[in-house]
Amino acid sequence: MKSATLGMNSKLVHGGHHPDGSGAVNVPIYQTSTFAFESAAHGAALFAGEEKGYIYTRMGNPTIHALEESVADLEGGVGAIATASGMGAVSTVYMALLDQGAHMVGTASVYGPSRGFVEKHLSRFGVESTFVDTTCLDNIREAVRPNTKLIYVESPSNPAMQVTDIAGAAQIAHENGCMLAVDNTFASPYLQRPLALGADIVLHSVTKFINGHADVVGGIVVVKDEEVLARLHNVMIHLGGNMDPHQAFLVIRGLKTLGVRVERAQEGAGKIARWLEAHPKVESVRYIGLPSHPQHELAKRQMSGFGAMIAFELKGGLDAGRTLMDNVRLATLAVSLGGVETLIEHPASMTHASMSREAREAAGFSDGLVRYSVGIEDAADLIADLEQALAKV
Numbered sequence: 193m194k195s196a197t198l199g200m201n202s203k204l205v206h207g208g209h210h211p212d213g214s215g216a217v218n219v220p221i222y223q224t225s226t227f228a229f230e231s232a233a234h235g236a237a238l239f240a241g242e243e244k245g246y247i248y249t250r251m252g253n254p255t256i257h258a259l260e261e262s263v264a265d266l267e268g269g270v271g272a273i274a275t276a277s278g279m280g281a282v283s284t285v286y287m288a289l290l291d292q293g294a295h296m297v298g299t300a301s302v303y304g305p306s307r308g309f310v311e312k313h314l315s316r317f318g319v320e321s322t323f324v325d326t327t328c329l330d331n332i333r334e335a336v337r338p339n340t341k342l343i344y345v346e347s348p349s350n351p352a353m354q355v356t357d358i359a360g361a362a363q364i365a366h367e368n369g370c371m372l373a374v375d376n377t378f379a380s381p382y383l384q385r386p387l388a389l390g391a392d393i394v395l396h397s398v399t400k401f402i403n404g405h406a407d408v409v410g411g412i413v414v415v416k417d418e419e420v421l422a423r424l425h426n427v428m429i430h431l432g433g434n435m436d437p438h439q440a441f442l443v444i445r446g447l448k449t450l451g452v453r454v455e456r457a458q459e460g461a462g463k464i465a466r467w468l469e470a471h472p473k474v475e476s477v478r479y480i481g482l483p484s485h486p487q488h489e490l491a492k493r494q495m496s497g498f499g500a501m502i503a504f505e506l507k508g509g510l511d512a513g514r515t516l517m518d519n520v521r522l523a524t525l526a527v528s529l530g531g532v533e534t535l536i537e538h539p540a541s542m543t544h545a546s547m548s549r550e551a552r553e554a555a556g557f558s559d560g561l562v563r564y565s566v567g568i569e570d571a572a573d574l575i576a577d578l579e580q581a582l583a584k585v
């Protein structure tokens with residue numbers, strides 16, 4: 193059946209699987225580093241790109257390819273490159289698009305290392321960057337320079353939960369001869385498809401919602417254009433940040449239930465966000481599904497749901513947040529997100545500790561902010577857990 197005619201959940205279950213003749217219902221794990229050639233001429237033809245086929249797992253592997261094909265189809269791209277981690281995806285995009293002397297504009301509240309890699313490392317090779325509040329398109333427009341090659345947006349962003357107008361950012365990128373890349377980790381392809389909104393590149397930490405079971409680290413990049421795909425693939429095989437076949441198998445297994453997991457988690461997240469907003473000890477709640485969220489209307493237009501990520505601040509600030517985190521019993525105090533289990537963490541001292549306080553404030557979040565990734569447990573149990581922990585605050 194043509195995938196274009198299938199709905200999202202059918203694609204999630206069947207995507208990328210081309211039965212190999214053994215009758216295997218699932219994609220087998222091709223746990224091999226290398227692939228035999230039929231002849232010397234065959235090997236030469238594969239290396240010359242005159243024939244399609246597998247050579248060596250760093251360059252491509254059937255299990256990894258099945259995942260790439262499936263996510264590329266979900267995102268509406270021509271192809272994908274699976275990487276060892278989400279940062280492998282981010283660094284491959286940067287290395288492929290930013291030459292010496294190039295400049296990029298990014299969302300100030302991106303995942304910490306997505307900013308750190310440019311500011312601390314690529315700067316050593318003459319790459320320049322400006323990180324701005326991309327919720328206001330004028331900030332992007334003003335930051336663009338003649339040498340800007342990449343606009344890099346994370347939406348919704350981590351942990352400030354800011355939403356950027358992807359179509360608007362794409363227009364600015366294209367008017368200025370550069371590309372727009374979007375980190376779609378928080379939404380997943382189930383809720384948001386940046387390529388359809390005009391982005392050139394979309395990437396994920398598949399560690400989060402795509403795998404969804406907190407047992408794999410991985411990444412993926414999807415693009416619209418064959419030439420860009422070839423460029424990214426070439427950089428990835430030189431950096432050596434490929435995914436491995438067993439990792440790909442686990443991610444394919446997780447991907448099948450993305451729709452049911454996201455639907456259930458976001459239903460719980462909506463209930464919990466509304467409950468938190470009404471709680472007397474809570475100062476503010478950021479959940480893009482709440483009408484009080486500053487980009488709620490934009491999120492409604494560019495996403496098909498509001499997801500499972502909540503950030504909130506207690507009236508007692510950081511000390512109160514610490515007491516809460518030390519007293520939850522059902523939610524686990526851990527970084528990462530997007531899994532079946534609910535996780536709670538403190539961005540200022542954990543995931544975003546490498547940023548200065550000024551940078552965190554400029555990125556739209558204070559030291560008191562607590563991040564809560566809603567899993568698929570019963571919402572009533574999660575609320576009861578928060579209630580008993582808040583009682584101790």
Ligand SMILES: *Cc1c(COP(=O)(O)O)cnc(C)c1O
Pocket residue numbers: 277278279280303306346350375377378396397398399400409410411
């Ligand atoms: C976790 C995360 C990353 C990095 O992914 P890893 O798999 O940990 O390397 C990048 N972007 C966002 C939004 C993330 O949440």
